[in-house]
Amino acid sequence: MSKFHPDYFLLMGIPGLEYCHLQLSIVFFIMYVLSLMGNSTLLLVVGITESLHQPMYIFLSMLSVGDILLSSTTVPKTLSIFWFGSHEISFNGCLLQIFFIHFICMTESAVLLAMAYDRYIAICYPMSYITKLTAPFIRVMIVVSVARSVVIVTPIIFLARRLPYQNSNVIQHTYCEHMAMAHLATADITANIIYGVVIMICTAFMDLLLIGMSYVSIVRAVMALSTSTARRKTFSTCVSHICVIILLYVPAFFSFITHRIPHNHIPPYVHILVANIYVLVPPMMNPIIYGVRTKEIRQRILLLFFMIK
Secondary structure (H helix, E strand, C coil): CCCCCCCCEECCCCCCHHHHHHHHHHHHHHHHHHHHHHHHHHHHHHHCHHHHHCCCHHHHHHHHHHHHHHHHHHHHHHHHHHHCCCCCCEEHHHHHHHHHHHHHHEEEEEEEHHHHHHHHHHHHCHHHHHHCHHHHHHHHHHHHHHHHHHHHHHHHHHCCCCCCCCCCEEEEECCCCCCHHHHCCCCCCCCHHHHHHHHHHHHHHHHHHHHHHHHHHHHHHHHHCCCCCHHHHHHHHHHHHHHHHHHHHHHHHHHHCCCCCCCCCCHHHHHHHHHHHHHHHHHHHHHHHHHHHCCCHHHHHHHHHHHHH
């Protein structure tokens, strides 16, 4: 152990629910496998189907890649804790896990914003869709999304690394989380708290605000359509995206808020369960939602299934 940093941290799983770790591990494992299968299938279908090489499906593919990486960054370690009692994670490994979790979440938020912009142009300005969402423009959006995430997340790692951890190396969680790690420090963590609030406001809240503004315009455009059939058909194309937005942001905001509420009001295991839901449920449900709700993807998946069969 160095003067300020331990060689490793101990991830303790879900304190208070030790008696059902095995049952939870089975549920987590099934959800993880479904996530890998669903997102891999979606990526395969989009990749081999030339007609799906469109902006909306490119963004959807990015979301699938992010979902695979997010669950794979956290779930294998969680399962190793539950199954093998492998509680140790190196100090740098913990920082790396924090980086990837925040990086992927920030990138997915940007992708959802890009998907909202895609729907906005497609519904409100359909005649300009091809000229506005060109291949170079899509590439720029992707690069900007990734670069923004790197710039925003990197300071979190430096803020966590600068803190001394001299009293305890036990993290009451299934994976490394920025604030769970920071609370072990023997120094003032005000900067960590403030930066966490700032990036939440400047990224997630701002992205959600812009998404909301785009959907206000979309609803207005849909309501202006002449027939109820046209309105229903047009709005149904946005339902999948709205469901995915809810799945991503609701657990994220709940986790953010509960970190700032004393544990005598909310038991720690509730926060940890929500944190696990955040990295398991959206990655599992996103391909199911798009597979069921999107006709083109549903047809291609069925065709692929029968070809394999």
